Amino acid sequence: MSKIPYLHYSKDTNNLIKSFYLALIPLIIFNFYKNGLYLYNNNLINIFHIFIPLYFPLISILTAYIVSKIFKEEADINILNALIISLTVSINTNYLVYPIVLFAIFSIIKYLKLKIPQVFNELALTRLFLILSLLINAYSYLNIAEKLNKFNYNSLDIFLGYHSGGLGTTSLFLIIISFIILSFNKFYKKNIVISSTLGYIIPIILTIFISNNSSILPYILNGHTYYSFVFLLPTLYSTPNTSKSMIIYGLFVGFLTSLIVLFFNYYEASYISIFIISLFIPLLNKLANKKYLQN
Amino acid sequence: MTKLIELEQDETIKVSSNVLKYLKPNVIYVPFNDAKALVNINEIVDIGTPLFKTSSLIITSPISGKTKSFKPISTINGQKYALEILNDFEERKRLEPIKKISLNNIKKEALEKLLYTQFNLDFKDKNILILNAIDDNIYANTSSFYLLLNYEGFLEILDKFFKIFTLDKIIICLKETSSENINKLMECLGMYPNIELRILPNLYLLGTNSILLKYLNIPMSNSLVLKTNTLYDIYNLIKRNRQKTDKLITISGNGLKNPSIIQVKIGSPLKNLITDLIELKDPDVEYIAGNLLSGKVIDINNFIVDEALDSILIMKKKSPTSEKACIHCGQCLNICPVNINPLLLSNAKYKNQVKDICLKCGLCSYICPAYINFNKYLEGEQNV
Structure with missing residues (x-):
């Protein structure tokens, strides 16, 4: 005789993964348009280069699949992680070096996870290592049109995504749409996203008011930061597990990101802060669980 | 709430x-x-x-x-x-199970003692009596049928209790889906002004007395909740001498x-x-x-x-679903009606602490996107 939960809520982990895929689709399409079709229509690239924006997501999926087979893991979550990361890289990333570096990083992190049970955000760490593949070429997020400074964009264009950034990280508008899509899933950790956004925006706004320096205002519209808050920060396995600790976690990540941005003006600030704060997840869980264990 | x-x-x-x-x-x-x-x-x-x-x-x-x-x-x-x-x-x-009882002339103390010894019901210092006719099982109607089959006798006995125990209020709780019971009671309640009908939404666990009290925001100290099967047994003993x-x-x-x-x-x-x-x-x-x-x-x-x-x-039969890794969504904590942290059940000290508080309602396993069966951890398995 065994206890069972015969009845189960209609959604599960697979539904959450599907929601992530669904939320990434608009960003992939916009990436193909902005870095491929749009440039081709303006005679800036040839027909072959139209597909480069799709090469990175596809090669990432293939790499994740191979790593999953090697480590005998379920491929679905690794493929999702790879796809999320692929949209953060620059169009200038070296095509050949990228899959090699990605494969190496995935393998090292999988091996580390097997050896060290320490929780950390592996997406953020992977993304930080991927800077290596960008350094092989020029460290730049500008596509050919942006390098030539061919178009004049207004604030609305920037909000819609017509400015420099990672393949899928430029459009704040689409990132907001993605967040809304994900928020419909009960298991998506939107607490973390909202608190990290507040933790990021408030210090920047305060700094603008205190220093009267409006040149830092564009940081508020930095899609790269919000992309990492929406997709990399509330990852499936490396987050705290109570509502309060999720909020604290998000606030710390947002705050650290704003500090790095304000002091070092560093584009990949959010990945650094996600990785650093994720190292404290066990501590946050311990503090959150203290009240349960004391009662 | x-x-x-x-x-x-x-x-x-x-x-x-x-x-x-x-x-x-x-x-x-x-x-x-x-x-x-x-x-x-x-x-x-x-x-x-x-x-x-x-x-x-x-x-x-x-x-x-x-x-x-x-x-x-x-x-x-x-x-x-x-x-x-x-x-x-x-x-x-x-x-004969017990000497025939007449509710018209029984003393409060004698009835109190009878209900305590036979049914473990303590009416002392209680001024609200609640009849819980709600089934927690979504496909079962046992509790509501006890009421449906015996509502006239139940109302009569509850009214007697109101007078004998000088209660402030008697509440009958029904789910909104229990339409037959609602209709029957609506017809009769005019004769029993001391009995109030509460129609509640179709929410899981309202059939559990402690949860029902919390939901109604009635303190446990001065209220007593009866399930319909208990009232059926009382009714059989007192009115039918069965x-x-x-x-x-x-x-x-x-x-x-x-x-x-x-x-x-x-x-x-x-x-x-x-x-x-x-x-x-x-x-x-x-x-x-x-x-x-x-x-x-x-x-x-x-x-x-x-x-x-x-x-x-x-x-x-359903094809079995295998457990996956926890995704730390925190929904099991959020849904627990008694605020237990199911993720801590691998801690022996915590498990002992909550063993008697846990309602074993299964909501944590119901909501878990990774299909973790928390009940088995409560019953002895080590790692969540």
Whole structure:
């Protein structure tokens, strides 16, 4: 005789993964348009280069699949992680070096996870290592049109995504749409996203008011930061597990990101802060669980 | 307010309003645990013959017949030893269970004592009485049927209680889906101005007394909640002067053609009852004692209908779902009605601390996107 939960809520982990895929689709399409079709229509690239924006997501999926087979893991979550990361890289990333570096990083992190049970955000760490593949070429997020400074964009264009950034990280508008899509899933950790956004925006706004320096205002519209808050920060396995600790976690990540941005003006600030704060997840869980264990 | 949810349910499963009867089983089993036997094998017994004695109560025979053997049986609360009695169908009554009581002239103290000794109900210092006619099992109507079948008698007895115990209020709680009961009570309540009807949403766990009180925001200290089956037993004893020998159970689910309420002799073998009264849709079914979230899959051979059993669900077999890794979504914590952290159940100290607080309602496992079965951790497995 065994206890069972015969009845189960209609959604599960697979539904959450599907929601992530669904939320990434608009960003992939916009990436193909902005870095491929749009440039081709303006005679800036040839027909072959139209597909480069799709090469990175596809090669990432293939790499994740191979790593999953090697480590005998379920491929679905690794493929999702790879796809999320692929949209953060620059169009200038070296095509050949990228899959090699990605494969190496995935393998090292999988091996580390097997050896060290320490929780950390592996997406953020992977993304930080991927800077290596960008350094092989020029460290730049500008596509050919942006390098030539061919178009004049207004604030609305920037909000819609017509400015420099990672393949899928430029459009704040689409990132907001993605967040809304994900928020419909009960298991998506939107607490973390909202608190990290507040933790990021408030210090920047305060700094603008205190220093009267409006040149830092564009940081508020930095899609790269919000992309990492929406997709990399509330990852499936490396987050705290109570509502309060999720909020604290998000606030710390947002705050650290704003500090790095304000002091070092560093584009990949959010990945650094996600990785650093994720190292404290066990501590946050311990503090959150203290009240349960004391009662 | 307690956070409660409405469970998704198959609207095609409808329990018939005709009550089937299974009151003449060939054999019954009377379970006993740490009780002293008062009869031997091959002894003739009548309805009401004392069979076992524990420190607090005497267990009597629900049928007349001949004792056959002591053998292990299964109940919803696990394996037990039971006395097997062969029915002679003569329905002989050996003893009057209790001196006939008249609620018109009984003293408060005497009634208080009777209810405490017979039903473990403490009316002292209580000024709100709540009748909980809500079933937690989404496919069972046992509690509401006790009320539907006896509502006139129940109202009469509750009204007497109001006067004898000088209560402030009596509340009958029903789910909004219990339309037949609502209609019947609406017709009668005009005659009982002290009894109030509360129609509650179809939320899981309102059938649990402690949760119902929290939901109604009524303090536990001055209120008493009665389930309809307890009031049925009180009603039988006080108004009909009848021993408790039968009960209602719901047999329902998507694996049978005729979901029904059955009035059954306590101690009847479940397999015989199902063979005689139930028509299966599909041979590939599983039997669940209790509700779909926290019930137990049972083997109906050797399983008996005891006092604790309210419902049996016959469900089409589902392909098993394997547990995945926890995604730390925190939903199990959010949904727990008694604020337990299921993720800490691997901690032995914490498990001991919450063992008695946990309602074993199964909501944590219901909501878990990784299909983690937290019940098994509560029962002894180590790692969550």
